[in-house]
Amino acid sequence: MNTIYLDHAATTRVLPEAAQAALRVMTQDYGNPSSLHHLGVQAAKEVAGHRAEVAAALGCKPEEIYFTSCGTEGDNWAISLAVHLGRHKGKHIITTAVEHAAVLEPCKALELQGYEVTYLHPDATGHIRTEDLEAALRPDTVLVSMMLVNNETGAIQPVAEAAQVLKRHKSAALLHCDAVQGFLKLPFTPKGLGADLLTVSGHKIGGMKGVGALYIRSGLRAVPLLRGGGQEKGLRSGTEATPQIAAFAAACTAGHQALDQHREYLSGLKAYTLEKLQAEVPGLVVVSQGDAPHILAISLPGYPSQVVVRYLSDKGICLSSGSACHKGKASHVYASMNLSKAVRDGMLRISFGPENTREEIDALAEALHSATKELISMGR
Secondary structure: OOOEEOEOOOOOOOOHHHHHHHHHHHHOOOOOOOOOOHHHHHHHHHHHHHHHHHHHHHOOOHHHEEEEOOHHHHHHHHHHHHHHHOOOOOOEEEEEOOOOHHHHHHHHHHHOOOOEEEEEOOOOOOOOOHHHHHHHOOOOEEEEEOOOEOOOOOOEOOHHHHHHHHHHOOOOOEEEEEOOOOEOOEOOOHHHHOOOEEEEEOOOOOOOOOOEEEEEOOOOOOOOOEOOOOOOOOOEOOOOOHHHHHHHHHHHHHHHHOHHHHHHHHHHHHHHHHHHHHHHOOOOEEEEOOOOOOEEEEEOOOOOHHHHHHHHHHOOEEOEOOOHHHOOOOOHHHHHOOOOHHHHHOEEEEEOOOOOOHHHHHHHHHHHHHHHHHOOOOOO
């Protein structure tokens, strides 16, 4: 049975060039970058080159890139750094109700430490309103954390507009952006967004799991996340994950070169999917067409999403009901959009990659049509 993979927002297949880069580092250039012999010196040079590759794809300076183990670590580090730098200015944080758990959970932990967190709720399309941010902003606000692309709806959030709000009010708050789902799907730079801190991840773009990066704007006096041997300019000690970093850099270079081509292709494929599913799947609801080219949120009201996901999986089609991090739990994103219970319970997220084809979408439409005939509806 051939697999049709439509869950690219959860993770992506490692690109051949990324896998080759990792294999080379694991088997040939395997030195520790902190070692003084020639293999170590070569490894240090390679890490510096990979940092420059990631920075080029992100549109920032190499010295503003710090390698992490994943997007979650980057989000946690950014939030802890921002509140540390603002510790003498206030204890108010603004974020959104649709952020990834990697942002929401640290914010909840800070509430237990006496911080006040304002959670901005989206409109019915999943978008945050800048007027709500402006109304929530206070003199004691030290951090605004807003994702670029929502991982469940594909909605692009107004990060650059948020930066303008902070500037207009002469706020001392730092702006953090979780750009994990937007990186190499949309054209942007941290400076263009006005972000002080920005998070990306390797396995969402064809790199390996276990690596990501945090952008820290030049001029911010960062404090160490991990103390030890002094790697990452003393801010994140620990031996560099050189194979993952090499793969990450290779995926960044490949994705940056193909960004416009992939955006155009994925936008067309999503438009085809919308037309096909609406024509052939009875009762289907389009919850969010998604501004980003690679995510589409739909629902089959009356058909529990977990049942449909397993039904599709049995037919070789892989997609999800939302973020993979939910592990079957109800989505806070869909709940915040005030959707009906029937729509929420039937949610499905289709997320595309450049290797997907129209023939695969035809197979998805046929399978969803069959699901409405073969599965027992729980009512609408």
